[in-house]
Every structure is written in structure tokens, then in C-alpha cells.
Amino acid sequence: MRLAGRTALVTGATSNIGRAIAVAYGAEGAHVVVTGRNAERGEAVVAEIRAAGGKADFVAADLDGSPAAAQQLAEQATAVLGGRIDILVNNAGALDGAGTTTIDEAAFDTVYAVNVKAPFFLVATIAPAMAAAGGGTIVNLGSWVARLGVRGGTAYAASKGALETLTRAWSAEFGASGVRVNAISPGVVHTMADHPAAGMMAGTPGGDVGHPDDIARAAVFLASDEAKFVHATTLDVDGGRIGVATFAA
Structure with a gap:
């Protein structure tokens, strides 16, 4: 029960990595706010946490990158969690696989709105409240493609690079006030072992797609x-994708 007595807000918690984090936090004793756009999936995650003896609630949110959406979620989650948020996980993300010459402006803006602006304005709202309450923890979800170039998905890669940079900037800005800020950089992660992107993990020490857990x-x-x-x-949790060179057979 490493998180007993703490409260947590996990964005994008209705599936895949976000769901796994929310469930794990509940199992470790945290009161978790599960948030996302799909209420049915969100309530299913809440039910899973409660069935295991944990404490969780769902708050619907469409993190469109606006300060208003971030402020509303922060206020609702704070109220549900009894007046404070101890842990914020910025996991909600938007992915577009288009390359530089093919992505349109609307898709580019959506990627940056969800992956950069939404976390930015959530932190702007929540980190000062954490500091005022004596401290807290922020965990951002980056990506291995932020530091190892691949063809396609250039806006996504750039947005995750921005979030990893913000991790360091926020640590400098809020660390002295008791707010720890770190990031996780996953490799290819999915519940499907034969995921179409599994080839990107070929030749790595991990050898295959990682699991959300x-x-x-x-x-x-x-x-x-x-x-x-x-x-x-x-923290690279990527099966060695970043750290080890791979070569064609």
C-alpha cells in the first residue's frame, strides 16, 4: 500500500496505459479519479478498482488543450478527492501517424492541444495547489519516439519531446516547493502481443511489445x-529500445 491515504488524478485512464496506472494506484491505496471522454469505459475502470477493494470515481473530461477545460477538470477532481490532488498523471494523448508533408493543420493542432497544452494548463492549475498543501507528485507520459527518430508521426514525436522537456522545466519551477516532476518514456506498449507495431521492438533486449502493467x-x-x-x-520503460542498437539480420 505504497500510496495509502493519497489522492490521484489520472488523465486518459479509460484504456491501455492510463487504465493500468489507475488500477495500480487503486491497488496501492490511493483514491483515484479516472478521467476520459468515454463514461462507460471510465465507469468500468472505476468498478474494477472498487471490486479489488480500492477507492475510485469517474470524472468526464475532454481535454481539448484549453485552460478552461483543464481548470474545470482540476476543480471537479479536487472536489471529488476531498480537497486535494497529491498525484497527477498526464497520460491522455493524441496520435497522428502522418509525416511532415502530409499532416494537416487541424490534426497537428489536435496533437499539440492534447499532448502539450492540456498537461501544461493542468500543471499550471494543480502544481501551485500541491505546493500550498505541502507537496505532490507529477508523472508525465513521454515516448521513445521523442529521442529515437522514426518515419511518420512527426507531430506526435515533437509533442512528446516537448512534454519531456516540460518535465525538467517544471521540476526546476516547482521542485523547491515540494512538487516532484518526472516522466516515463514507454516503448511500444499494448495488451495485444501481436500488435502491428511489434516490429519496432524487434531485436531489442525486451524482444516484444510491452504490457501496460x-x-x-x-x-x-x-x-x-x-x-x-x-x-x-x-524513466525509459521500453524493453531497451532507446539504450541498445539493433541491426538487420
Whole structure:
């Protein structure tokens, strides 16, 4: 129960990595606000956490990148969690696989709105409240493609690079006030072992697609007191994708 007595807001928590993090936080004793656009899926995650003996609630949110949407979610989550948010996980994301010459402006703006602006304005609202309450923890979800170039998905890669940079900037800005800020950089992660993107993990030490639970365990560590001396760090949980060179057979 490493998060017993703490409160957590997990964005994009209705599926895949976000769902796994929310479930893991609930199992470790945190009261979790599950948020996303799909109420049916969100309530299913809440039911899963409660069935295991945890505490969770769903708050619907469409994080469109606007300060108003971030402010509304922060206020609603704070109220549900009894007046404070101890842990914020910026997991909600938008992916567009188009390249530089093919992506249109609307798609580009959506990627940056969800992946950069939404976390930015959530942190702008929540981090000062954490500091005023004596401290807190922020965990951002980056991506291995932020540092290892691949063809396609250039706006997505750039947005995740921005979020990893913000992780360090926010640590400098809020760390002295007791707010720890770190990031996780997942490799290709999915519940499907034969996911179409599995080829991107070929030749890595991990050898295959990771499971959302792999990321959730790292998110628990970063949110817990075990990581109290970990600041401004991007933790690669990617099967060795970034750290080890691969070669064609």
C-alpha cells in the first residue's frame, strides 16, 4: 500500500496505459479519479478498482488543450478527492501517424492541444495547489519516439519531446516547493502481443511489445516515497529500445 491515504488524478485512464496506472494506484491505496471522454469505459475502470477493494470515481473530461477545460477538470477532481490532488498523471494523448508533408493543420493542432497544452494548463492549475498543501507528485507520459527518430508521426514525436522537456522545466519551477516532476518514456506498449507495431521492438533486449502493467509499475514507483530523491528524470520503460542498437539480420 505504497500510496495509502493519497489522492490521484489520472488523465486518459479509460484504456491501455492510463487504465493500468489507475488500477495500480487503486491497488496501492490511493483514491483515484479516472478521467476520459468515454463514461462507460471510465465507469468500468472505476468498478474494477472498487471490486479489488480500492477507492475510485469517474470524472468526464475532454481535454481539448484549453485552460478552461483543464481548470474545470482540476476543480471537479479536487472536489471529488476531498480537497486535494497529491498525484497527477498526464497520460491522455493524441496520435497522428502522418509525416511532415502530409499532416494537416487541424490534426497537428489536435496533437499539440492534447499532448502539450492540456498537461501544461493542468500543471499550471494543480502544481501551485500541491505546493500550498505541502507537496505532490507529477508523472508525465513521454515516448521513445521523442529521442529515437522514426518515419511518420512527426507531430506526435515533437509533442512528446516537448512534454519531456516540460518535465525538467517544471521540476526546476516547482521542485523547491515540494512538487516532484518526472516522466516515463514507454516503448511500444499494448495488451495485444501481436500488435502491428511489434516490429519496432524487434531485436531489442525486451524482444516484444510491452504490457501496460509494465508502465503502471513504474508509475507507482515514481509516485511513491521510494522515489523521493528522483526529480526531473525521464524513466525509459521500453524493453531497451532507446539504450541498445539493433541491426538487420
